[in-house]
Amino acid sequence: MTKIILPELGEGIVKATIACWHAKVGDSLQRGQEVCEAVTDKASFVIEAPAAGKLESICVDAGQEGLVGGVLGTIE
Amino acid sequence: MTPNIIIEDWGLINYLDGLERQRKCVQRVIEGAADHLILCEHPAVLTLGRMTNPRSLLYERKEIEARGVTIERVDRGGDVTLHAPGQLIVYPVFNLNKHGKDLKAYMEELEEVAVDLLKNFGILAISICGQRGVFVGPDKIISIGVGVRKWVTYHGLGINVNTDLSLFDLIKPCGLNVRMTSMQKIKGHAMPMADVKTKIIEQFGKHFK
Numbered sequence: 410m411t412k413i414i415l416p417e418l419g420e421g422i423v424k425a426t427i428a429c430w431h432a433k434v435g436d437s438l439q440r441g442q443e444v445c446e447a448v449t450d451k452a453s454f455v456i457e458a459p460a461a462g463k464l465e466s467i468c469v470d471a472g473q474e475g476l477v478g479g480v481l482g483t484i485e
Numbered sequence: 486m487t488p489n490i491i492i493e494d495w496g497l498i499n500y501l502d503g504l505e506r507q508r509k510c511v512q513r514v515i516e517g518a519a520d521h522l523i524l525c526e527h528p529a530v531l532t533l534g535r536m537t538n539p540r541s542l543l544y545e546r547k548e549i550e551a552r553g554v555t556i557e558r559v560d561r562g563g564d565v566t567l568h569a570p571g572q573l574i575v576y577p578v579f580n581l582n583k584h585g586k587d588l589k590a591y592m593e594e595l596e597e598v599a600v601d602l603l604k605n606f607g608i609l610a611i612s613i614c615g616q617r618g619v620f621v622g623p624d625k626i627i628s629i630g631v632g633v634r635k636w637v638t639y640h641g642l643g644i645n646v647n648t649d650l651s652l653f654d655l656i657k658p659c660g661l662n663v664r665m666t667s668m669q670k671i672k673g674h675a676m677p678m679a680d681v682k683t684k685i686i687e688q689f690g691k692h693f694k
Contacts (some may be wrong), residue, residue, distance in 0.1 A: 419587035428535035443634075448535050451563040451617040452588045453632045 411460040413482040415447060415475045418454060424474045425449040427481065432464045438484060445471075445481060460484050490693065491518075492686055495525035497570060500557055503527060507639050510578045514637045520583070522689050523576040524682050527568040529554040529652060534563035534630055541565040541657040549655050559640075563617070563630035565656045571647035571667070573681055577689065581636040584693060591638065592617060592629060598688045599627045599642060605684045608671055616661070624666035625658060644668075644685070647675050 415425060425447035432444050438458040447454045458464075465485035469475040493510075495503060503525055510521050531542070531554055541564050542549070546556060554567070568574060581591060596612040599619040603610040603626070610619045610626060619627035628643040645667035653665040668676045 417586070419589040419591075422589055426536070446535065446560065450589065450592060451534075451630050452592060453535050453560060453630075454588065455632070455634045457635075 410465065411462065411484045412480045413444060413456065413459060413484065415456070415469075415477050415479050415481055417477055418447070418449060418452075422449055422477060424476050425454070426474050427469050427471050428453060429471050430467060430482075434464050434467060436464050438462060438464055447475065447481075456481065458484060489519060490689060491521045493521060493523045494682065495523060497526045497528065500527045500530040500532065500555070500568060503574075503576075504557075504559065507576055507578065510576075511634060511637050511639045514578050514580055515635050520580060520693070521576075521578040522686065523574075523578065524685070525574050525576070526570050526572060527574060529567070529569040529649075531556045531565055531567050531656060532559045533557070533565050534559060537564045538657075542655070543657065544655055552652070552655070554652065554655065560632055563628075564658075564661075566628050566630065566643060566658060567652055567656060568643055569648050569652050571645075571649060571669075571678075573642075573644040573646050573678065573685070575642040575644065575685055575689075577638055577641050577693070579638045579693060581633070581638060586636055588631075588633065592631065594692055595629055595631075595642060598685070598692050599629075599644065601691075602644070602681070602685050602688050603627075603668070605688075606668060606672070606676065606681075608668060621666055621671060624664045625661075626666050626668070626671075628658065644681065646678055646681050 462484040647669040
C-alpha cells in the first residue's frame with residue numbers, strides 16, 4: 410500500500426483544502442497521474458499518484474482540509 | 486534584460502484558446518524548456534477558480550452573458566475574477582524547482598513584482614497580509630491566482646491598466662467585498678499598454694533571476 414501525501418508546499422503552509430479528486434476509489438492509476446488538487450492561499454497544486462495501482466481509499470474528501478505531510482489517500 | 490526568460494506576447498486572445506496554449510507551454514517547461522513569461526489580454530470573461538462561492542456572481546448567467554461577458558470554470562486557486570480588454574494578463578510559466586519550491590514565497594514575489602511595477606508609474610500600492618493581490622488604498626488593482634503542476638506555475642496576474650471597471654459590478658471580485666481600481670482611474674488618463682508591458686518584463690527580470 411502506498412500513501413498519497415500532501416507535500417511540503419512552502420514555509421509556513423501547514424494545510425491545504427482538497428479542491429477535487431480526479432479519480433474515485435477503485436480506479437486504476439499510473440505513477441505520475443494527476444489524482445487530486447490542493448488549494449491554499451489562491452494557489453492550486455496538482456498532486457500525482459506516487460505509484461501505479463488502484464486507488465484504495467480517499468482519506469480527505471473534496472472540500473476538506475488536509476495537513477502537510479498527512480495522508481490524502483492510499484493506492485493498493 | 487531577462488536572458489533566462491522567454492517572453493511571449495499573445496495580444497488579445499480568447500480565454501480558452503489562451504488556456505490551451507498556456508497548458509502546452511507548461512508541458513514544455515516541465516520537459517525542460519526555459520521559463521516563459523506570457524503577456525496577453527482577454528475578451529470579457531468571468532473565470533471561476535476552484536474555490537468559487539456561487540454567491541460571488543451577483544447576477545444570473547443570462548444577465549452576465551447579455552453584457553457580452555462569458556463564464557468559464559478554471560483550474561486555479563481562488564474565487565471568481567474578471568478579465569477584459571485593458572487588463573494586462575501576465576502568465577509566468579516558471580519552473581519553481583529553479584526558484585525555490587515554495588508557493589507562499591512565489592506568491593509574495595509576484596506581489597512584489599506588481600508593487601514595483603506600479604511604483605514605476607508613480608502609483609503607491611501595497612500587498613495586504615492575508616489577502617492576495619495588490620491594493621491602492623482599500624481598492625484592489627491587481628489580482629493574483631496561480632496553479633502549479635510538477636512545480637511549474639501557470640495562471641498569474643491580472644493588472645487593471647485601462648479596464649472597464651463597471652464590469653466588476655457583476656461579481657464580488659475574489660469573493661471579497663472589495664472595490665476594484667485601475668491605473669487609468671488613478672492617473673486620470675489611459676495608460677500606454679506597451680509601456681506597462683515593457684516595465685513588467687523588466688520587473689520579472691529583476692525578481693526572478
